[in-house]
Amino acid sequence: MPDIAPVFLSLGVLACLMLLAGLLWPQGGWVARTRQRRAITARVLREDALKHICKTEASGRRPTLQSVAGSLQLKPERAAGLLREMEQQGLVSYSSGDLQLTASGRSAGLHIIRAHRLWECYLADQTGLREGEWHARAERREHLMTPAEADALATQLGNPTHDPHGDPIPTSDGVLEPDAGQPLAALKVGEPALLLHIEDEPENLYAQLVAAGLRVGMQVRMLEKNPQQVRFLANGEEHLLAPILAHQIEVLPEPEPEPDEVAENLAGFVPGQRVSVLGLARSCRGPERRRLLDLGFVAGTTVEVAMLSPSGEPTAYRLRNTLIALHRQQAKLVMVKPATEVAS
Secondary structure: OOOOHHHHHHHHHHHHHHHHHHHHOOOOOHHHHHHHHHHHHHHHHHHHHHHHHHHHHHOOOOOOHHHHHHHHOOOHHHHHHHHHHHHHOOOEEOOOOOOEEOHHHHHHHHHHHHHHHHHHHHHHHHOOOOHHHHHHHHHHHOOOOOHHHHHHHHHHOOOOOEOOOOOEOOOOOOOOOOOOOEEHHHOOOOOEEEEEEEOOOOHHHHHHHHHOOOOOOOEEEEEEEEOOEEEEEEOOEEEEEOHHHHOOEEEEEOOOOOHHHOOEEHHHOOOOOEEEEEEEOOOOOHHHHHHHHHOOOOOOOEEEEEEEOOOOOOEEEEEOOEEEEEOHHHHOOEEEEEHHHOOO
């Protein structure tokens, strides 16, 4: 019987060599892939830190080691190491005793903010994705977009100045407008305002505001506020928020509208009433906006509330000799006036 041990030995050596090749192959080996993942993770952390510092400075606050650690969910010692690396790379400086961006660090940070907010505009206006998905998807995309790609996307979208949450979009030459709003709770009781911004971080608080139906562009009026709650109207509907949620909303106080400027939404009317469309709410975006326009809900169109379904949803509306059914949430996006109040 021939000795097969050398054969097994050769096969074992070959298997070991193949394993080593898979681990150490310069382009696609495990070691190379691990190094690549680590490099990407490090770059993402740097860019997230730059984004945080840029946004903190734009809001008039002072970025610190603790704020960077909290924003990136890092231990303070890990955040300190990250900032030391960024200082060595010329992205941040402690020269004055405060954490500050260098010119190159600010440019890089503003690009990430610009890419994020432009991508949110794209998701809101060009896709059917739910609002709660925009932020997380933009968080991933912002690290992949080059400045040239961001400029091309801005052109495609018509160069928007603000994202769907009301945040200003940095220009291609690095200009970021300061926040123009004030906290919702700063409104006086009875004071009217425009809902200007809804903070989309942290995600769990943002999700609660979206679920409550609050959108940028709504007309709000403060009804009551105390340390336990904030009660206000948004597009005519009452909302009650805990202070921590109200802090996520910024508004722009507006003068009391003239009587002929007051608009209501279509959902507030009952069968038999006729209204004239003033336009769609600013909070109506993307496919939903295009669908309502395609159905004929354009400024100047007369609409009759025809009938309610037995269950109360949807409601049938007659416009241009056509019956169209809308659910209440859709009807709230159509801003109208009673037809008798509209000049002929």
